[in-house]
Amino acid sequence: MRKRIGILTSGGDCPGLNCVIRAVVSHATLTYDWEVLGIPYATQGLRERQAIALNMHGWDLRGIDPLLNMGGTILGTINKGDTLAHIDEMLASYEALALDALIVIGGDGSLGILHELANRGNWNLVAIPKTIDNDVALTERAVGFDTAVNTIVDALNRLTFTAASHDRVMIVEVMGRSAGHLALHAGIAGGADVILIPELSYTISRLCQHIAELRDRWQRKFAIVVVAEGAKLCLEDVQENIASACAPPKCGRGQYIADQIAQCSQNLIDTRVSVLGHIQRGGIPSALDRLTATVFGKTAVDLVAQGKFGQMVGWQNGEAIPVPIQDVVAQSPLHVNPQGSLVQSARCLGIYVGEKT
């Protein structure tokens, strides 16, 4: 019998989601002749039993395929909500929509919730990892990360010239509440002098010393500091700074660091803060994200065809392979390895990346 599969995007959006949808619909309809239902707004749409029939011809605009390079998600998404309080409604929706399988594109939080639902409802679930944070375990790639890294590097390229022209320290705050992959990758690729991430706490004295050294020893009058929104102070500094007017969460981490640099240099160093925010989630997907999205979408459909459920498509050693969702959930979020080659390379280049784990 002709299969009917559902697809949804869940959690924060990122570039490349539409590319995954494109690959899933294309492979499922053209290769297998299945019906594909898009479920809008993740679990909210599921709960409300909403579904949109998707097929390759539905979005053919004079031969142009907009999904290849369109950011965001045509299905809409949510990254909050009380999904587990409505379990029964959602389990009933899966039955009512008569789905043979559900392909979900999400980060570790969404995968945890959907895996729980799938267990309770005996759903045929296949997952695809997406997140600009790149913190989903058991995969070297997640859709959206590469584009976000490129967006930050582009910002760093621009900021470097204005920083150099004015002898300023530019503090660039990037996303990453609990994992610093984004800051670390973009900071190294974009030529940062300091990269602060949640996994390696920093001290204000070392940070200031590093910037002073750049000026005094190397005559580098400007500096670029990339700071993840979840970067942490060393414990001894936390107590001292608790009373600071601008300690997070009173202000963002970037502003706090700018104030500290101004303070420790007796206001001799001029600082500016750029918070990149949701610019990092927008934009046209990079070539690598398009490739990853295409291979992930195709592989997810093949897993459904093979009846291999409860699996996420992961990228390991140059190949897309199935990994059990329950292992992914148990091992996520994936943190930066403080002993890993990226941190070590950054240190060898003279970048201050914090010290303690």
Ligand code: F6P
């Ligand atoms: O999880 C991805 C992420 O981009 C985080 O790095 C960031 O803190 C968060 O989403 C912000 O999400 P939103 O503003 O959509 O709630």
